[in-house]
Amino acid sequence: MTPIFANSAAVPAPEATILRHGRWRRVPLCVRYGLIRHPQQGPVLIDTGYTHHSLAGPGRSVGLRLYSRLLSPHLIAAGQPEAFLARHGLEPRDIRHIIVTHYHADHISGLGLFPQARFLANGAAFARIMARSGWQNLRHGVFPELLPHGFADRLDPAESCPTVQVPNLPPGRDLFGDGTVVAIDLPGHADGHFGLAFPKAACPFLYGVDTQWLGAALDPARSPIWPARLIAEMPGSLTPSTAILRRFRDAGGDVMLCHDPHPHSLDDVS
Numbered sequence: 001m002t003p004i005f006a007n008s009a010a011v012p013a014p015e016a017t018i019l020r021h022g023r024w025r026r027v028p029l030c031v032r033y034g035l036i037r038h039p040q041q042g043p044v045l046i047d048t049g050y051t052h053h054s055l056a057g058p059g060r061s062v063g064l065r066l067y068s069r070l071l072s073p074h075l076i077a078a079g080q081p082e083a084f085l086a087r088h089g090l091e092p093r094d095i096r097h098i099i100v101t102h103y104h105a106d107h108i109s110g111l112g113l114f115p116q117a118r119f120l121a122n123g124a125a126f127a128r129i130m131a132r133s134g135w136q137n138l139r140h141g142v143f144p145e146l147l148p149h150g151f152a153d154r155l156d157p158a159e160s161c162p163t164v165q166v167p168n169l170p171p172g173r174d175l176f177g178d179g180t181v182v183a184i185d186l187p188g189h190a191d192g193h194f195g196l197a198f199p200k201a202a203c204p205f206l207y208g209v210d211t212q213w214l215g216a217a218l219d220p221a222r223s224p225i226w227p228a229r230l231i232a233e234m235p236g237s238l239t240p241s242t243a244i245l246r247r248f249r250d251a252g253g254d255v256m257l258c259h260d261p262h263p264h265s266l267d268d269v270s
């Protein structure tokens, strides 16, 4: 079982801010999210990407408006969840599970599109977000207003799933109890941030989400120092989390990052 990924938006970012020794030219970062066709659970989404809810939804807070203007994402119509799912014969109401890798706006923006879904995410991180002030959340790019009504009741904490060992990775959480999708804690970027390993895929695959922005930054000599570390929730954990991805890749595994603009074999091209 292997996921496929859509690209919901292009976000221009100066390469030098996300890659040590990078150039100051702007690179169009992707905002990927994924679809799994699980034999028992049915279609499962991995995050939702950027959607109009972040950019034009009614009643948005001043903080969210400022954040969106700062990043100025360009939404890609064909990569929005409704269009992506339709290409695969699905509607939003078909989605019963969404894996939320972390609570940044570009990962949770479209959760409100899925009234039938339950959410597999870090429950402890959610509790901390709810206990923080709006300013503290804004500083880390978290906007609880994007979480759908009743999120807490539909949340299945990933950390409650059984622990399982995956080759060439630290122990993770077996999200569906069959070893197909394993959440691997990758602290640093955001509170509760985890990646997803697919040990039963034809080629062992790890979705490293936002551990780094660019694949080139997995090289320790090119991991960014500033300002990427400034906006990280736990900057001291970025280096060890990046090393987890690098070791997996060096052992022959396939690693994808959410924002790397280089095409990947698991990108949806239909």
Ligand SMILES: [Zn+2]
Pocket: 102, 104, 189, 190, 210
């Ligand atoms: Zn993020």
